Every structure is written in C-alpha cells, then in structure tokens.
Amino acid sequence: MMAAGAFLGGATSRLLPASIPFRFFGAAVAYHLLAWLALLAGAQWFPRFEAGLGWPLAALHLVTLGVLVMTAIGASLQLLPVATRQAVRSTRWPAAIWWLYTPGVAAVALGMGAVLPWLMAVGAAAVVLALLAYAALLAGNLRGARGMPGVVVHGWAAWVCLLVVLATALALALFWLGVPLLDRATALALHVAFAAYGFMGLLALGLSYILVPMFALSAAPDERLAIASCGLAVAALALAALAAFGVAPQALRVFVIAVAGAAVALHLWQMREALRKGMRRELGRSFTLVRVGWTMLACSLVAALGVVLDAPLGGLVTLFGLLLIVGWLLTFLLGILQRILPFLASMHLARGSKRPPTPSSLSAERPLVVHFSCHLAAVAGLALAVVAESPPIAALAAGVGALGAAAFGVFFVTLQRRMRASARPRQTAAPPVA
Amino acid sequence: MNFMRQVSQVLDTEHRASLDLLGRVEQVFARAPRAGAARDPEFASLAAAFGRLIEQDIARHFDFEETELFTRLSEAGEGNIAALLREEHDTMREVAGEILPLARAAAAGTLADSGYDELRRGALEMVERQVSHIQKETMALLPMLDDLLDDQTDRELAFAYASA
Numbered sequence: 001m002m003a004a005g006a007f008l009g010g011a012t013s014r015l016l017p018a019s020i021p022f023r024f025f026g027a028a029v030a031y032h033l034l035a036w037l038a039l040l041a042g043a044q045w046f047p048r049f050e051a052g053l054g055w056p057l058a059a060l061h062l063v064t065l066g067v068l069v070m071t072a073i074g075a076s077l078q079l080l081p082v083a084t085r086q087a088v089r090s091t092r093w094p095a096a097i098w099w100l101y102t103p104g105v106a107a108v109a110l111g112m113g114a115v116l117p118w119l120m121a122v123g124a125a126a127v128v129l130a131l132l133a134y135a136a137l138l139a140g141n142l143r144g145a146r147g148m149p150g151v152v153v154h155g156w157a158a159w160v161c162l163l164v165v166l167a168t169a170l171a172l173a174l175f176w177l178g179v180p181l182l183d184r185a186t187a188l189a190l191h192v193a194f195a196a197y198g199f200m201g202l203l204a205l206g207l208s209y210i211l212v213p214m215f216a217l218s219a220a221p222d223e224r225l226a227i228a229s230c231g232l233a234v235a236a237l238a239l240a241a242l243a244a245f246g247v248a249p250q251a252l253r254v255f256v257i258a259v260a261g262a263a264v265a266l267h268l269w270q271m272r273e274a275l276r277k278g279m280r281r282e283l284g285r286s287f288t289l290v291r292v293g294w295t296m297l298a299c300s301l302v303a304a305l306g307v308v309l310d311a312p313l314g315g316l317v318t319l320f321g322l323l324l325i326v327g328w329l330l331t332f333l334l335g336i337l338q339r340i341l342p343f344l345a346s347m348h349l350a351r352g353s354k355r356p357p358t359p360s361s362l363s364a365e366r367p368l369v370v371h372f373s374c375h376l377a378a379v380a381g382l383a384l385a386v387v388a389e390s391p392p393i394a395a396l397a398a399g400v401g402a403l404g405a406a407a408f409g410v411f412f413v414t415l416q417r418r419m420r421a422s423a424r425p426r427q428t429a430a431p432p433v434a
Numbered sequence: 435m436n437f438m439r440q441v442s443q444v445l446d447t448e449h450r451a452s453l454d455l456l457g458r459v460e461q462v463f464a465r466a467p468r469a470g471a472a473r474d475p476e477f478a479s480l481a482a483a484f485g486r487l488i489e490q491d492i493a494r495h496f497d498f499e500e501t502e503l504f505t506r507l508s509e510a511g512e513g514n515i516a517a518l519l520r521e522e523h524d525t526m527r528e529v530a531g532e533i534l535p536l537a538r539a540a541a542a543g544t545l546a547d548s549g550y551d552e553l554r555r556g557a558l559e560m561v562e563r564q565v566s567h568i569q570k571e572t573m574a575l576l577p578m579l580d581d582l583l584d585d586q587t588d589r590e591l592a593f594a595y596a597s598a
Contacts, residue, residue: 358562
C-alpha cells in the first residue's frame with residue numbers, strides 16, 4: 001500500500017512530458033480504427049482464418065503491434081518509473097522509438113494485407129529495432145525499480161517474452177522471404193504464446209496490480225500471491241515452448257493449459273478481492289470492459305484446450321485467436337485506457353496549476369457509450385461469424401467495430417483538445433519532445 | 435483496510451462515511467437535470483447532508499491534517515505527498531466556496547431552478563476531487579501514520595481531534 005501511495009504522491013514529479021506517452025496512445029487509437037477497417041477488407045476470409053498473408057493477418061497485427069504493443073510501450077514507460085519511484089530517464093529515446101516503430105507497424109500491416117513480403121520485411125526490421133530499443137529502456141526501468149516486487153517480476157517475465165517474440169517474428173518474416181530459420185509451425189506456436197500470453201499478457205496482469213487497487217481504492221494485493229501467479233504463468237510458457245519444439249506436444253499442452261489456468265485463477269481471485277474490498281464500488285463502464293476482458297481470458301484457455309484436443313468445431317483456431325486477442329487483450333486494454341487517459345491528462349495539467357481540471361471534465365462520455373456498445377457487439381458478431389462460417393456477418397461486425405473505434409477516436413481527440421485548452425493559459429508547461 | 439493507529443482509524447471511518455454520502459450525491463446529480471428538483475424534500479435533505487460534510491471537512495478534517503499530520507509527513511521526508519495533499523485541500527476549499535451557498539439554499543428549499551445546474555456542476559466536481567483525494571490519503575497518508583506516530587502521540591492526537 002505504501003508503494004501505491006508513493007505512486008500517487010510522487011507521480012506528478014516523475015511524469016514524462018505529456019507528448020511522449022500521448023503520442024503512443026494516439027497512434028494506438030488510430031491503428032485501432034485501421035485494424036477494424038483491415039478486418040472489413042478481409043472479412044470474407046475471417047471465419048476460417050488461421051494463418052497466411054492477407055488482410056485478416058494485417059488486421060491481427062494492427063491490433064497486436066498497432067494497438068496493444070503501442071499502448072504497452074507508452075503505458076509502461078510512464079507507469080513503471082512512477083510506480084517504482086524512479087526519476088524520468090531519457091525522453092529522446094522514447095520519442096525516437098515512436099518515430100521508428102509507428103511507420104514500421106504501418107509497413108508490416110500494409111505488407112501483409114497487400115501481400116508484399118519485401119514491405120513487410122522492411123517494416124518488421126523497423127519494428128524489431130524499435131522494440132529492441134524499448135526492451136533496453138524497459139530493462140533500465142526494471143533494474144532501477146524500488147518496491148512493488150510483484151509488478152517488477154511480471155515486468156521482467158514480459159521482457160524475456162518480448163525477446164522470444166522478436167526472435168520468432170524474425171524467423172517468420174524470413175520464412176516469407178524464402179529463408180527458413182526455424183520450422184514455421186514451431187516459430188508460430190512460440191510467437192502466439194509468447195506474444196499474447198507472454199509479453200502482452202504478463203504486462204497487462206502486472207500493471208493491473210497497480211491500476212485496479214488504485215481505481216477501486218483497496219489495499220494492494222499480497223505480493224507473494226502476485227509473484228506466485230506470475231511464476232505459474234512463466235512455468236506454463238516454458239512448458240509451451242517445449243511443446244512447440246515437439247516434446248510430447250498434446251499431453252504437455254493440456255498440462256500447460258492447466259498451469260496457465262491456475263495462474264489466471266490466482267490473478268483473477270486477487271483482482272476480485274481488490275474490487276470486493278475496495279472502498280469505491282461503482283467503477284462504471286470502463287470496468288465492465290475490464291471484467292469482460294477477464295472473462296474472455298478464461299474463455300481463451302477453454303478454446304485453447306479445444307484446439308489441443310482437436311474438438312470437432314469448425315473455426316476453433318480462429319475463435320481461440322478472437323477470444324485471446326480481441327476478447328481479452330483488446331477489451332481489457334480499451335477499458336483501462338479510457339480510465340487512465342483522463343487520469344494521466346489531469347495529472348499532467350496539475351503541475352503548477354491552482355485548480356487543475358478533473359479527469360471527468362477532460363473526458364467525453366457519449367463517444368465512450370457508443371464505443372462500449374459497438375465493441376461488445378462487434379466481438380459477439382465476430383464470434384457468431386466464426387461459428388456460422390459467415391463472411392457477411394464478419395463484415396457487419398467489422399463495420400460495427402470500426403464505428404466503435406471511430407467513437408473511441410472522438411473521445412481521444414476531445415481529450416486532447418480539452419488538455420490543450422486547459423494548458424493554454426499556463427506558461428510553465430513542459431515543451432514538447434521531437 | 436486495517437490501520438494500527440487510532441488517528442488513522444478515525445480518519446478512515448470518516449473517509450468511508452464521506453464516500454458513502456458522496457456516492458449518493460453523485461447518483462442524484464449524475465442523472466439528467468430534473469425540473470423542480472430544487473424543491474424536492476428528499477433532495478433538500480441530501481443537500482443539507484452534503485453541505486454539512488463540506489463544512490465539517492474544511493473546518494475540522496482538513497485543518498487537523500494540515501496542522502498535525504502534513505507537517506509530520508514533511509519532516510519524515512515525504513514532502514511531495516504532503517504538498518500534493520495540501521494543494522488539493524486548497525482547490526477543494528475554492529470549490530466549496532462556490533457551492534456551499536447553493537447547497538445551503540437547496541437545503542432550505544430556496545434554490546432557484548437556475549441555481550440547480552450550477553450546484554450540480556460544482557457538486558460533481560467536488561465529489562470527483564474528494565474521492566480522488568480520499569484515494570490518495572487512504573493509500574499514502576494513513577499507512578504512513580502507522581509508522582510515523584508513536585503510541586502516546588497517537589493517543590494525544592486522537593483525543594485532540596475528537597475534542598475539536
């Protein structure tokens with residue numbers, strides 16, 4: 001609890017210039033819309049999509065690289081130094097990473113969608129370089145961390161997973177260029193598990209130990225349980241890697257899902273207790289999305305079991321990917337993002353201000369209402385499209401998702417405008433970083 | 435949350451009571467503005483309770499924290515948190531200055547419909563600032579008091595606060 005208190009108390013003096021985290025969040029908001037549009041373009045292939053170049057793969061990477069990782073970079077570079085009581089380090093490096101990473105993601109997505117392997121390779125090179133630089137910054141933040149061991153352990157585990165993701169991404173990109181570095185099925189299995197459950201999943205679970213108690217106004221979860229949950233997740237990932245290399249694949253994968261299930265159950269139990277004991281019960285629409293995301297995380301493991309046991313259900317692999325990437329990670333992240341953006345904006349504006357604006361005065365409620373309905377309808381529609389093997393339903397769902405993403409964009413633009421309007425009278429604002 | 439010191443426990447109890455009332459105020463005002471709400475007896479009763487909460491917070495709770503606790507926090511090297519909490523008190527005093535006359539008028543049933551919107555805007559701002567402030571105090575100030583106060587100082591401060 002002390003660490004969380006220090007997080008709130010010392011936060012304003014440890015903030016990066018607003019232009020740094022918000023450029024990552026802004027790019028994520030834009031890629032969110034592009035992802036739904038790419039899915040709309042590839043809707044006819046979506047219900048049975050498993051792998052291969054085309055617009056569904058582009059949509060997938062616009063979500064993973066463009067929204068999830070983009071947000072993770074901005075959030076972790078801002079939240080970790082604040083939560084672990086460190087001074088802000090470099091501001092130039094995060095800015096440089098953004099300039100390399102953002103066009104890199106665009107090139108990867110366009111290369112995949114338009115089936116241009118050379119463009120995809122150029123984009124992948126930029127993305128890998130940017131993420132290596134990010135990994136170096138993240139390692140610096142984690143090395144200098146004081147307190148919050150549960151969060152730091154999750155951070156290190158995510159860091160190792162990021163390296164595995166980068167190595168397997170390179171192997172997959174080289175495969176498309178005709179240079180097989182690693183068996184494709186092995187590389188793909190490692191890439192999916194270490195990207196979604198590993199890097200993004202562990203970062204999401206780790207940062208939840210800061211954010212959920214903070215918003216619910218509850219005591220921080222027991223560090224030992226947080227570390228135990230992380231340990232189980234890491235064990236599951238290590239065993240999944242063995243299975244990917246062909247060691248008793250089916251039996252081991254069933255065991256992996258059981259261990260991962262235990263990790264998730266332990267994490268969700270801690271989150272439920274934090275919410276149950278929290279002094280703030282009514283957490284609004286954003287936490288409904290967070291709860292839906294948690295449910296989808298559990299559902300993704302059930303779907304994974306179906307895939308491993310070769311259950312007789314068409315499109316199960318697609319359904320698994322949908323539950324994991326859109327149902328769990330994207331839904332959870334959008335719930336947290338709509339909560340953290342006004343909060344962070346308000347903290348930035350509090351510096352040197354006599355009466356800083358409240359988070360709700362910077363937020364925009366109506367676009368979030370539209371986004372909430374559209375996002376949930378789109379996820380349900382995509383699941384229905386898979387089950388019914390229906391491209392028209394997939395197209396309709398993607399259209400509704402795009403409408404929701406546009407509404408989320410309106411929320412973000414409104415927030416930016418209100419931030420600028422509130423900052424204008426002051427002369428003390430930090431200058432933007434290139 | 436369990437706190438060891440009497441001072442922390444008393445402040446935590448007040449925070450919980452405040453959060454309960456603030457939640458009710460938020461629910462009433464978060465709805466669309468209602469014509470004639472300013473003359474509703476239930477609304478008048480809630481406005482009276484809200485007004486009392488603000489007056490009590492500013493006159494007693496804030497003053498006690500600033501005089502007895504923030505100073506100790508600063509001396510213990512936590513000047514950042516103390517300064518932040520003090521700034522938030524100042525901001526809430528400013529908001530309170532704007533809405534207290536309106537809340538008193540609403541409690542007396544004399545608030546004009548035109549004043550309702552202003553009270554609603556100010557009350558929602560006050561609720562948000564109070565909740566955020568209680569959040570910080572619960573997570574930062576109260577746990578630190580467990581380490582900062584010895585048994586005797588804790589007893590003396592708790593007695594002084596109860597008598598204030």
